[in-house]
Amino acid sequence: MKILISPDAFKGSLTAMEAAIAIEQGVHAWDDTIETVKLPVADGGEGTMTALVEATNGRYVSVIVADPLGRLISAQYGVLGNGTTCVIEMAVASGLTLLQPNERNPHIASTYGTGQLIQHALKQGFKDFIICLGGSATNDGGIGMLRALGLRLLDVHGQDIPPTIDGIFELATLDFLNWQTQLAHCHIRIACDVQNPLVGENGATAIFGPQKGILPHEIARVDAALTHWASIVEQHLHIRLHDAVGAGAAGGMGGALIAFLQGTFQRGIDVVLQTMQYEAHLQNVDYIITGEGQSDAQTLYGKAPMGIQQLAKKHHIPVILLSGMIPQHAQQPLRAQFDYVVAIVDGDITQEAAMKHAAAYLQQRATKITQLITRAAT
Numbered sequence: 391m392k393i394l395i396s397p398d399a400f401k402g403s404l405t406a407m408e409a410a411i412a413i414e415q416g417v418h419a420w421d422d423t424i425e426t427v428k429l430p431v432a433d434g435g436e437g438t439m440t441a442l443v444e445a446t447n448g449r450y451v452s453v454i455v456a457d458p459l460g461r462l463i464s465a466q467y468g469v470l471g472n473g474t475t476c477v478i479e480m481a482v483a484s485g486l487t488l489l490q491p492n493e494r495n496p497h498i499a500s501t502y503g504t505g506q507l508i509q510h511a512l513k514q515g516f517k518d519f520i521i522c523l524g525g526s527a528t529n530d531g532g533i534g535m536l537r538a539l540g541l542r543l544l545d546v547h548g549q550d551i552p553p554t555i556d557g558i559f560e561l562a563t564l565d566f567l568n569w570q571t572q573l574a575h576c577h578i579r580i581a582c583d584v585q586n587p588l589v590g591e592n593g594a595t596a597i598f599g600p601q602k603g604i605l606p607h608e609i610a611r612v613d614a615a616l617t618h619w620a621s622i623v624e625q626h627l628h629i630r631l632h633d634a635v636g637a638g639a640a641g642g643m644g645g646a647l648i649a650f651l652q653g654t655f656q657r658g659i660d661v662v663l664q665t666m667q668y669e670a671h672l673q674n675v676d677y678i679i680t681g682e683g684q685s686d687a688q689t690l691y692g693k694a695p696m697g698i699q700q701l702a703k704k705h706h707i708p709v710i711l712l713s714g715m716i717p718q719h720a721q722q723p724l725r726a727q728f729d730y731v732v733a734i735v736d737g738d739i740t741q742e743a744a745m746k747h748a749a750a751y752l753q754q755r756a757t758k759i760t761q762l763i764t765r766a767a768t
């Protein structure tokens with residue numbers, strides 16, 4: 391029997407590779423003659439760069455950039471095994487995990503550091519980019535990134551506006567004199583699993599602002615700042631970001647990539663599976679085990695396990711979903727899609743325990759399910 395092991399990260403507990411190792415140990419604890427292949431995946435958010443670089447035997451490039459609050463940090467981007475495609479994960483330079491909870495402040499947090507990563511890659515001559523969005527600490531509409539790429543944002547007096555949300559209200563015009571012209575020759579794919587528009591009740595600020603530190607009474611003002619930004623973009627580029635699908639990803643950086651870098655969105659898991667040439671690994675595979683920290687309705691809308699399930703279905707390979715936690719209401723719809731659905735959290739194991747001892751529980755669950763499928767096969 392051959393099992394392909396392809397979990398996403400169990401966020402807050404295990405990286406995708408750690409989860410894959412735990413599952414593999416669980417499988418072999420039952421039967422160590424089973425052939426296993428570990429191919430951890432990601433959905434376009436955090437961990438995507440690592441998954442793609444590792445799967446393609448690529449490399450990392452380290453650059454000193456500004457974190458969301460302007461402090462210098464060493465951040466990396468990936469170059470895939472083909473030597474020509476760069477993977478930039480915005481959270482690496484502008485992510486929420488770079489800040490302590492009391493430092494979260496999207497009024498000043500900036501995507502400038504992500505722009506510096508892109509700028510560095512451009513200087514090395516790269517033209518093919520996968521930019522992964524999600525997990526941002528920012529709500530700046532991607533303005534910081536655009537500044538790093540040479541865009542000037544000016545007030546009515548021709549002065550640079552302050553790099554803050556409030557500063558956006560002073561924005562009157564854009565100056566492209568120092569803009570990185572080679573961007574026009576680049577191919578930019580945006581890997582992301584969020585479709586929110588830039589502004590409004592489903593926009594970046596209303597939906598993702600609170601987790602970054604925007605207080606309920608501030609939402610309307612911050613949303614108005616991004617609305618003003620979108621209007622200026624529309625005047626200059628004739629592209630309407632206000633309600634554009636995905637423009638609200640990563641605090642509006644999705645919109646900046648659409649309008650200024652001609653980026654095109656692709657479902658994160660599809661970019662990952664395509665880049666990994668996942669289908670080529672499906673030869674003679676009897677089962678796939680996938681997994682994630684929590685499975686719910688979002689899983690069905692295209693998170694990593696669902697992308698795998700859809701591909702596996704084409705090849706008639708059964709898929710086992712091993713999840714940290716599955717809310718009651720999601721159990722039935724998930725069972726309708728996956729051949730086996732197993733959660734760590736159950737009547738005996740709490741969420742806290744599951745997160746603390748994720749590897750051990752995952753291993754146990756993998757052993758049990760392997761026992762079940764090997765028995766079913768005999």
Ligand SMILES: O=C(O)[C@H](O)CO
Binds near residue numbers: 524584598641
């Ligand atoms: O970064 C964010 O704002 C969320 O992860 C959605 O993209």
